[in-house]
Structure formats: structure tokens, C-alpha cells
Amino acid sequence: MDQSQQQLLQWLYETAQGNREAFAKLYQASSGKLFSVSLHLLRRHDWAEDVLQDAFVRIWHNAADYHAEKGSVMSWMISITRYRALDLLKSRRVKWEHVDISEPANDQSTDEIPLGEVIGLAREKVKLDDCMSSLTDDHRVSIQLAYFNGLSHQEITEHTGSALGSVKSWIRRGLTQLKRCLEA
Amino acid sequence: MKFDDQNLLDELAVDYILGTMRGAARRRFQKLMMSQPNIRQTVWRWEQHLNPLAESLPTSAPNPEVWLKIQRRLGWLPTEQRVETRTTSRVSWLIAAAASILLAVVMLRPYLVDPVSQQVALIQTTDAKVWWSIAKTELQLTVRATSAVQAHTDKDYELWMLPANGQAPISLGLLPQNQERILQVPAAAKxxxxxxxxxxxxxxxxxxxxxxxxxxxxxxxIITL
Known part of the structure; x- marks a missing residue:
């Protein structure tokens, strides 16, 4: 287990015991990333902040429900945030007219600080990057649009100009390939 | 549905995680996750596969208000209304004057940049008007008043730290009512x-x-880093 995961786990454990200071540290260490996840899905600061707020209230109440089978602490918190954001998306039906597909995932400058060191996803990320890069562009972009921006299959077709059947099969085939690679 | 078809489960789990599964199908799937351990585990496994994607996103600092709202929702901070109804004390006019001040102490660490972090605290009203910003280096606080500060000629605002060990509050000095002032952190508080x-x-x-x-x-x- 890498150090950052261990640190987050310690804070989460203390949070589950009702330790507010540990919860504050957890917030401090992860809110920037979680807010970014939320903001990419919702594209509105006020909504993204509502989601972040809900997510942390849940994290406080559900800290004791975390266990390792659910993934790393960070992955668990990302899931809580994403599902809350997807709920909100569903209820407020955002229209996606200006999604910049070049923005997520691809713009890692060389001097960037390795954020994963801090939030505990670094190792998984390296592997995922490797596996993602083995996908075709169509497969990769479709997965990214769905993951980062919460686009439906239909919305992805509008965005990429591809047929609905193609998008569905790209995501399916891309993920099958991804799984083989990740679980190899 | 065949719950033993792992390929199908993978596909559904991914649809669920990505959010491409919607409406009634999503609700049905949520119900299935509650009753079928293998479905739940498939979802967890795919969450672990996919969530590292978020690693590519740049962090963006949420508004400091969010942390306050979380604490209010958890009942750790007084709600704004409760504060505004306290009007009985001798200095009630002062409270009324300052009723909307909310001490928002938020460590705005330049995110992940500097391990010897400078800490910044903001003292702001409930409608997010900042009265003072405080930058803390090891032994020194640089306090800057904004034009929002309600100035008093016969009173001063004093800043205190409350030690985590329960010890009595320690004065950090008087807050400027305009411009900037540098306060030394007293040895006792160091x-x-x-x-x-x-x-x-x-x-x-x-x-x-x-x-x-x-x-x-x-x-x-406050958040201690």
C-alpha cells in the first residue's frame, strides 16, 4: 500500500471514529481533486460545489462503511462524488454544447507535480495510462467523454459525429480491452 | 438476467459507473447491487479501474464557503440565523453590527506546491465579504483589512487562537481596521x-x-496542514 493511501486511510479511520480534525485533513487533501471531478461533470461552479458538499457529508456519515474491497480511499471518494454529480446531472439535464474534448486526460505537461503521490492513485494511474494508450482514439475518446463529462451514448454521437451503434460498441470493445490489460 | 455472465455484468457495471445507464434501468441496477454480491463486486472492481482516470484532471480549489457549509450541515458551526438572534447582551449593538461576520478560517494552501506551506486564513461575512485575510508564515501573521471592515474609533477587533489542547485562548494581537499589519506569533503559541x-x-x-x-x-x- 503506498504511503498516501495509508495516510488517507488513517484519516478516514479517524473520521469514522468521529475525529473532526482528521476529517478536515481528508477534505484538505482531496477536495481539490473531487471538486475537479464534479466540475467536469456539471460545468457549473455552484452545482459542483453543492455536489462536493453533499459528497463530504456522506463521507463523514459513511466513513465506517469503507473497506478495501471498494478500492483505494481516493477511488471510493471519487465514486461518491461522481454518483452524486450524475444524480444532479440527471435531474437538471444539462445540455452539452461546448464540451472541450481535448481538455481532459491529454494535457499533462512534463513538469507537472505528480498529484497521485498526494492523493493515492499514482500507481493505478500509470497502469491505466498504459492500457488507455493501447486503445484506438475512438475507443479512448468515447470512454473519456462518458467518464469525465457524463455524456450519454447519444450525446457522444452528437459530439463526435459518429453513429450510435459505433459509439456503443467502441465503449464496449474499448472497455473489454481495457479490462484485459488492467487485469493482466 | 443471467447474473453469472461476467461479460454482461462488466458491461452493465461500466454503464452504471459512466452514467450512460439512466432512468429505470439505473434504478433496477442499483437494486440488484444491493441484493447480488457479485454485481456489487463487479462495480467496485470497475470503479477501481476507471477512477484513476480522474488523476489526469487538474485540481481546482473549491470556494472556501463549501467547507463552512459542510461544517454547518454537520452541526459543527452555528447556523447563520442563530447568530443573528443573539441580541440580549450589553454589547448587543456591537453584535448586531457584526452579526454577519463569520470567521471562515480556510487554509488556502497553494495546492500541493510548497511543502513549507504558507497558510492563509480568510475572515469573512456570511455573504462572503472578506474582512481580513491572514497569511501565516512560521512566526508571523500578515493581516490585511479589506474595505468591508466596519471600523470603530473606540473599539478594537482582537484575534485569538484557541489551542487544540483546551488551554485558554492566546491573543495574537489587534486586527487592523484598514490596511495591513504584521503580528508576531507569541512564543507561547508557537x-x-x-x-x-x-x-x-x-x-x-x-x-x-x-x-x-x-x-x-x-x-x-481550522484546517491544520
Whole structure:
């Protein structure tokens, strides 16, 4: 287990015991990333902040429900945030007219600080990057649009100009390939 | 549905995680996750596969208000209404004047950049008007007043730290009512963990007793890095 995961786990454990200071540290260490996840899905600061707020209230109440089978602490918190954001998306039906597909995932400058060191996803990320890069562009972009921006299959077709059947099969085939690679 | 078809489960799990599964199908799937351990585990496994994607996203700092709202929702901070109804004390006019001050102590660490972090606290009203910004280096606080500060010629605002060990509040000095002032962290406070900062309204020149004598307007927990 890498150090950052261990640190987050310690804070989460203390949070589950009702330790507010540990919860504050957890917030401090992860809110920037979680807010970014939320903001990419919702594209509105006020909504993204509502989601972040809900997510942390849940994290406080559900800290004791975390266990390792659910993934790393960070992955668990990302899931809580994403599902809350997807709920909100569903209820407020955002229209996606200006999604910049070049923005997520691809713009890692060389001097960037390795954020994963801090939030505990670094190792998984390296592997995922490797596996993602083995996908075709169509497969990769479709997965990214769905993951980062919460686009439906239909919305992805509008965005990429591809047929609905193609998008569905790209995501399916891309993920099958991804799984083989990740679980190899 | 065949719950033993792992390929199908993978596909559904991914649809669920990505959010491409919607409406009734999503609700049905949520129900299935509750009753079928293998479905739940498939979802967890795919969450672990996919969530590292978020690693590519740049972090973006949420508004400091969010942390306050979380604490209010958890009942750790007084709600704004409760604060505004306190009007009985001798210095009620002062409280009324400052009723909307909310001490928001938020460590705005330049994110992940500098391990010897400079800490910044903001003291702001409930409608997010910042009255003071405080930058803390090891032994020094640089406090800058904004034009929002309600100035008093015969009173001073005094800043206190509340040690995490429960010890009595330690004065950090008087807050400027305009411009900037540098406060030295007293030796007694140097090695203590700070549980909260507080602002009280005091006679001109500060508390005569070394402890807050006027009303402590607000306190807030702070994030220690």
C-alpha cells in the first residue's frame, strides 16, 4: 500500500471514529481533486460545489462503511462524488454544447507535480495510462467523454459525429480491452 | 438476467459507473447491487479501474464557503440565523453590527506546491465579504483589512487562537481596521496546534485582562496542514 493511501486511510479511520480534525485533513487533501471531478461533470461552479458538499457529508456519515474491497480511499471518494454529480446531472439535464474534448486526460505537461503521490492513485494511474494508450482514439475518446463529462451514448454521437451503434460498441470493445490489460 | 455472465455484468457495471445507464434501468441496477454480491463486486472492481482516470484532471480549489457549509450541515458551526438572534447582551449593538461576520478560517494552501506551506486564513461575512485575510508564515501573521471592515474609533477587533489542547485562548494581537499589519506569533503559541481562531471586540488597545472580555464574535475550526 503506498504511503498516501495509508495516510488517507488513517484519516478516514479517524473520521469514522468521529475525529473532526482528521476529517478536515481528508477534505484538505482531496477536495481539490473531487471538486475537479464534479466540475467536469456539471460545468457549473455552484452545482459542483453543492455536489462536493453533499459528497463530504456522506463521507463523514459513511466513513465506517469503507473497506478495501471498494478500492483505494481516493477511488471510493471519487465514486461518491461522481454518483452524486450524475444524480444532479440527471435531474437538471444539462445540455452539452461546448464540451472541450481535448481538455481532459491529454494535457499533462512534463513538469507537472505528480498529484497521485498526494492523493493515492499514482500507481493505478500509470497502469491505466498504459492500457488507455493501447486503445484506438475512438475507443479512448468515447470512454473519456462518458467518464469525465457524463455524456450519454447519444450525446457522444452528437459530439463526435459518429453513429450510435459505433459509439456503443467502441465503449464496449474499448472497455473489454481495457479490462484485459488492467487485469493482466 | 443471467447474473453469472461476467461479460454482461462488466458491461452493465461500466454503464452504471459512466452514467450512460439512466432512468429505470439505473434504478433496477442499483437494486440488484444491493441484493447480488457479485454485481456489487463487479462495480467496485470497475470503479477501481476507471477512477484513476480522474488523476489526469487538474485540481481546482473549491470556494472556501463549501467547507463552512459542510461544517454547518454537520452541526459543527452555528447556523447563520442563530447568530443573528443573539441580541440580549450589553454589547448587543456591537453584535448586531457584526452579526454577519463569520470567521471562515480556510487554509488556502497553494495546492500541493510548497511543502513549507504558507497558510492563509480568510475572515469573512456570511455573504462572503472578506474582512481580513491572514497569511501565516512560521512566526508571523500578515493581516490585511479589506474595505468591508466596519471600523470603530473606540473599539478594537482582537484575534485569538484557541489551542487544540483546551488551554485558554492566546491573543495574537489587534486586527487592523484598514490596511495591513504584521503580528508576531507569541512564543507561547508557537508550538501549539490551533483548533480555531476567534475574533472578539475589545476596548481600544485590546483586552485589558489577556483573555477575551468583549463578545467573541465567532469561532471556527481550522484546517491544520
Amino acid at each position: 508550538d501549539l496546534m490551533i483548533a480555531a481562531l476567534a475574533v472578539s471586540i475589545e476596548p481600544k488597545g485590546g483586552s485589558p485582562t489577556g483573555a477575551p472580555t468583549g463578545d467573541v464574535l465567532f469561532t471556527a475550526e
